[in-house]
Amino acid sequence: MKGIELCEGFYKEYGAPMLKNEFPDLEEIVAVGLCGSGSECFGFDDEISTDHDFEPGFCIFLPSEDVIDRKEAFALEIAYAKLPKRY
Numbered sequence: 526m527k528g529i530e531l532c533e534g535f536y537k538e539y540g541a542p543m544l545k546n547e548f549p550d551l552e553e554i555v556a557v558g559l560c561g562s563g564s565e566c567f568g569f570d571d572e573i574s575t576d577h578d579f580e581p582g583f584c585i586f587l588p589s590e591d592v593i594d595r596k597e598a599f600a601l602e603i604a605y606a607k608l609p610k611r612y
Contacts, residue, residue, distance in 0.1 A: 526572055528565030528579050535581035535612045540605075547604050551593065556586040581612035 536557060544552050559582075564570040570579055585601065587593050593601075 527568050528563075528570045529559060529568050531579070531581055531612065532559050532565065532583050535608075536583045538612070539608045540583055543604055543608065548597075548601060551597070551601065554588055554592060557583055558586070560584055581609075 540557065544555070544557075548555075559566055565579060572579075585605065587598055587601075590598075
């Protein structure tokens with residue numbers, strides 16, 4: 526399995542339900558993805574050739590503070606931190 530596939534599965538199993546159940550008002554206004562310069566973003570790693578970023582996770586991109594205030598953004602950050610560390 527490639528790192529990007531690991532992250533996609535993690536999002537589908539844990540991230541999407543978290544957004545839907547805990548933040549239904551945000552579901553339509555946030556973006557979710559994986560970005561960066563690591564090999565997991567380019568599909569170059571797998572369970573045999575892992576690097577320091579071979580772990581489940583995803584990025585949540587928020588609109589400006591006039592759409593989502595800091596309190597709500599912080600609540601989202603806390604909910605993300607509670608997701609399982611292993612997948």
